[in-house]
Amino acid sequence: MQLTADRTLFALGAIVVAHEAFCPHGELLSDGCDRHRTNHPVLVRAFVIATAAHLLRLAPARLDIYSYVPMLTVHVLPRYRKDRREHASLPARP
Numbered sequence: 696m697q698l699t700a701d702r703t704l705f706a707l708g709a710i711v712v713a714h715e716a717f718c719p720h721g722e723l724l725s726d727g728c729d730r731h732r733t734n735h736p737v738l739v740r741a742f743v744i745a746t747a748a749h750l751l752r753l754a755p756a757r758l759d760i761y762s763y764v765p766m767l768t769v770h771v772l773p774r775y776r777k778d779r780r781e782h783a784s785l786p787a788r789p
Contacts, residue, residue, distance in 0.1 A: 696702075715723055732739040748754040749761040756762050 711724065728739055728743070745754070745760050749759050
């Protein structure tokens, strides 16, 4: 089965609904946001706003933090994996 935006949005929505329906008292996603917002008010609000702006295409590409994810997976992760492979092939220290 191919990963598509439609399937992912459906799965994301289903996970959120299932979590909200079956989570213990005090563990709604909004309760978790409230707890994190106490310690990191700017970071939590920025994350929520950035995510909504991305999904609604309200942010220009240069300000959309999610538009940089493909670049990271193409340029950064292969180098990281190569470094780990090279590191793993080094002889063990005595």
